[in-house]
Amino acid sequence: MSLSGVTIPSKTSISMLGITISNNLSWENHVRSIAKSAPQKLGFVFRARNYFTFSHLVMIFKAQIRPVLKYCSHIWSAAPKHILKLLDSVQKRTILLVGDASLTNSLTSLEHRRMIQSTNNEIILHNVPIVTPNCDIVCPSLSLHLEPGQHLLITGPNGCGKSSLFRILSGLWPIYGGELYTPKNAMFYIPQRPYMVIGNLRDQVIYPDTYADMINKQITEEDLRKIMRLVHLDHIVERDTFHEVKDWTDILSGGEKQRMAVARLFYHRPKYALLDECTSAVSIDVESHIYQSAIDMGITLLTITHRPTLWKFHTHILQFDGTGLWEFNRLNHISRLDLKKEKDALLKKEDSIDRTQRLDELNKLLGEEL
Numbered sequence: 001m002s003l004s005g006v007t008i009p010s011k012t013s014i015s016m017l018g019i020t021i022s023n024n025l026s027w028e029n030h031v032r033s034i035a036k037s038a039p040q041k042l043g044f045v046f047r048a049r050n051y052f053t054f055s056h057l058v059m060i061f062k063a064q065i066r067p068v069l070k071y072c073s074h075i076w077s078a079a080p081k082h083i084l085k086l087l088d089s090v091q092k093r094t095i096l097l098v099g100d101a102s103l104t105n106s107l108t109s110l111e112h113r114r115m116i117q118s119t120n121n122e123i124i125l126h127n128v129p130i131v132t133p134n135c136d137i138v139c140p141s142l143s144l145h146l147e148p149g150q151h152l153l154i155t156g157p158n159g160c161g162k163s164s165l166f167r168i169l170s171g172l173w174p175i176y177g178g179e180l181y182t183p184k185n186a187m188f189y190i191p192q193r194p195y196m197v198i199g200n201l202r203d204q205v206i207y208p209d210t211y212a213d214m215i216n217k218q219i220t221e222e223d224l225r226k227i228m229r230l231v232h233l234d235h236i237v238e239r240d241t242f243h244e245v246k247d248w249t250d251i252l253s254g255g256e257k258q259r260m261a262v263a264r265l266f267y268h269r270p271k272y273a274l275l276d277e278c279t280s281a282v283s284i285d286v287e288s289h290i291y292q293s294a295i296d297m298g299i300t301l302l303t304i305t306h307r308p309t310l311w312k313f314h315t316h317i318l319q320f321d322g323t324g325l326w327e328f329n330r331l332n333h334i335s336r337l338d339l340k341k342e343k344d345a346l347l348k349k350e351d352s353i354d355r356t357q358r359l360d361e362l363n364k365l366l367g368e369e370l
């Protein structure tokens with residue numbers, strides 16, 4: 001192969017952004033290179049071990065070595081088991097080096113991140129911890145069982161792990177314990193700030209499908225037009241047509257980008273939609289139409305939102321308390337709205353005697369900031 005007259009030599013593997021990709025996609029070279037560099041770092045720690053306490057050693061492992069073992073693991077974790085075992089042995093050596101089980105118990109096995117199994121329809125989490133890439137455990141053990149039609153509202157204070165749960169469910173983050181079962185290719189994650197692709201308006205709606213995929217699915221431009229009407233973006237089709245290539249990140253407003261992401265959801269019609277504050281810049285009436293349309297299409301919703309107007313679209317609630325504890329219940333949106341009204345009224349009544357105590361109770365019941 002040549003480019004402008006210069007021959008490009010063929011290679012069996014290339015390194016890009018810290019990942020070694022080989023031409024047979026075996027990931028063996030990459031995993032072997034991690035299995036070489038991580039023990040080297042561990043060797044330095046071993047030589048300096050007398051200068052540190054046990055908890056310092058664990059901290060150094062978490063900050064310096066475990067990130068090497070996990071970097072982009074969702075890309076290469078399909079490597080053969082016998083190769084991945086090389087990485088698990090690094091962690092086992094660390095546990096021996098630290099030698100204090102009470103400190104190393106929190107280092108859940110690296111093997112677990114590969115244990116996502118598929119179901120036909122349900123989402124099942126059994127004692128799954130929510131662990132961030134820094135190895136912070138935001139929730140030690142979460143268990144859930146969701147079936148199609150059980151629309152889940154997820155609430156809790158900032159930083160309690162709501163978005164992290166979505167990253168785990170969509171496979172972006174590995175799991176480190178328990179069991180996770182999800183239906184294959186059935187999750188569609190929409191973040192608060194969706195990504196616009198280079199291309200025309202049609203490409204924005206069908207992403208990550210190509211035009212050929214759209215034709216294969218027998219979806220027509222008329223179908224896309226209907227979707228755009230549902231998300232109140234038909235004026236953009238009138239203005240720019242489906243075929244004009246533009247810089248959509250710049251052209252569309254925040255609310256329009258969010259509605260475009262919902263148009264993608266309606267195009268793909270997955271079993272489950274993971275909605276992470278994805279309509280926060282959309283007006284409340286349009287947002288309600290969008291949620292109703294999603295339910296009418298048979299999409300089961302898992303929603304993180306701060307808007308009480310969306311509660312009525314959900315049947316269940318998962319409420320994190322911010323300390324790692326959680327509750328999963330059926331949602332009675334009417335009684336929850338009553339509590340919210342009581343809280344808002346109390347916030348205005350500064351002279352009430354029992355105000356602080358009742359506000360604390362209401363915040364706990366609603367799972368809101370204390």
Ligand SMILES: Nc1ncnc2c1ncn2[C@@H]1O[C@H](COP(=O)(O)OP(=O)(O)OP(=O)(O)O)[C@@H](O)[C@H]1O
Nearest residue numbers: 132133134138156157158159160161162163164165
């Ligand atoms: N990529 C990351 N690397 C390391 N830590 C992260 C990462 N993303 C999130 N965290 C940490 O994980 C914890 C949970 O974050 P998460 O985004 O899940 O919270 P949240 O409940 O969605 O919060 P909010 O309501 O503010 O959106 C936070 O302490 C956050 O700092």
